[in-house]
Amino acid sequence: MNPPASTLVHDIGELVTADPGAGGGPLGVLRDAAVAFDGGRVVWIGADGSRAPACDTAVDAAGRCLLPGFVDSHAHLVFAGDRAEEFTARMTGRPYAAGGIRTTVAATRAATDEELRANLRRLLAEMTRQGTTTVECKSGYGLTPAQEERAVRIAAEETDEVTFLGAHVVPPEYDGDAAGYVRAVTGDMLAACAPHARWIDVFCERGAFDGEQTRAVLEAGAAAGLTPRVHAGQLGEGPGVRLAVELGAASADHCTFLSDADVAALASSETVATLLPAVEFSTRQPYPDARRLLDAGAAVALATDCNPGSGYSSSMAFCVALAVREMRMTPAEAVLAATAGGARALRRADVGRLSVGARADAHLIDAPSHVHLAYRPGVPLTAAVWKAGVRRV
Structure with missing residues (x-):
């Protein structure tokens, strides 16, 4: 070339x-x-x-x-279908819960490779048209070794920033056996996905994975050469942020509900607090308190979390506007978080x-x-x- x-x-x-x-x-x-x-x-x-x-x-x-x-350091782009009906129900009063992910899992499993590839490319082109030039992309809608390997392999065709998120939710076939699913994630699934990924992530949240399970997945991923990231504090306070800091995660993402100890841990570490305000816009949850984090000295990034369930926006400019209006960031702080902040969350010095x-x-x-x-x-x-x-x- x-x-x-x-x-x-x-x-x-x-x-x-x-x-x-x-x-x-x-x-x-x-x-x-x-x-x-x-x-x-x-x-x-x-x-x-x-x-x-x-x-x-x-x-x-x-x-x-x-x-x-823009550097979008948190997105879920390998999927099929959408959840417009869920969004409509949420706008009329039904609260967001982690279990809706299973709807996308079913659609994604039924899709062909080419359908997944075409949807990924469509969303990446949409992001580019809005000024985004670096995108992190997670798996997490397959939840079997073959399906997760397919997701990270397709993502790796388009970006170097690929995250293995087998620990997104417990799939239906493991109902009542979360421990068994964690063993699958840390065993055959991790072995199949690690060659295509740079990062490993866990949805550490009620309705998904607890602290002990999160630790097991992240430590197994680190042993396989993947660097941790953590979904933490989206639906309530929990162990995710402090686990992220303890295990040297590049970022703790969402950070909507934080204790004083969480804020102090982030401020004293290299772990970036990645805030995803388009999710709060779509779920009607409280927005993260970016001012609290910044004033404490924590590093902050903004990302879209583009996904078909909790926030289907690909616009980093929209996230900048929300951060200024709803999260008490100055325009300069928000733009810095959407560019250099995202790069820091991906441990990149070149973008x-x-x-x-x-x-x-x-x-x-x-x-x-x-x-x-x-x-x-x-x-x-x-x-x-x-x-x-x-x-x-």
Whole structure:
């Protein structure tokens, strides 16, 4: 494959580097700037009109805002069917519960590989059109060794950030035998899935897996070379956050219900609190208290949790707007959490920022400032998207 053509984007009114050392404020903002991409990387950043390198293509940003591509560090995209009826019932008063996942398990098991692949690609394209350039993708809707292996294998065709989530819920064939299912997850299922995955995750929640079961799955995954992530604190307080910190998880995700000890544990660790406000929008649960986490010194990321049940949105811009409106984040904090924060949750230093050496993932919006992502919610602001220096939008 030929390397992408070099590109100079100039006349950028506001360049968000997401690198505080590169410019002003927490977002590292540069005004009246230009940036050059070559070989899939950022090779130069400077003042517009200064000595930019010669490039094959020049793009006039016309005073608009350029920011890093969004990093969506929590999504469930290998599935079939939808749960629109469940959503409708929830909007009329039925509470969200973990058991609805089984509906998607049945549809996913019945789907062909090509149907799953086509749906995955459709959702990834939808994300790209909205400025997302890095996506984590979980399994969790197969729940047998063959079905979970199929899910992570298909996901790995499209992203390097693949998570084995066999411990999503206990499937119907193991009703009354959660311990037996955990043995299956940590045995044949893990052996089949580990070669295709980077991460291992557990839904540590009432109605899913308790602390002891979560520990068993995460420790087995770590022994197989996978790094932990944890669904924690979505439906109530529990052991998930502190297990995530103890076991060196890259992230604890949801974090809707946290004790003071949970917040302190996150603030004193490298584990990122990944917040998923589109889920609260869809389930009518309380929103996470991002302000509490940030003020304590915890690292925070935003992600969509795009899935057919608890939150079927692929829009990181929507999550930014919700974080500002409902979670007491400033626009700068929310944009940083959706870019560099997501990268940190994936332990990536090459994405989520625009600085020399980073992957050339960039999102040009039809607005003069990053603030407009929250200021104009629901408006399709994306004007152009580059991934590894290749223009995708």
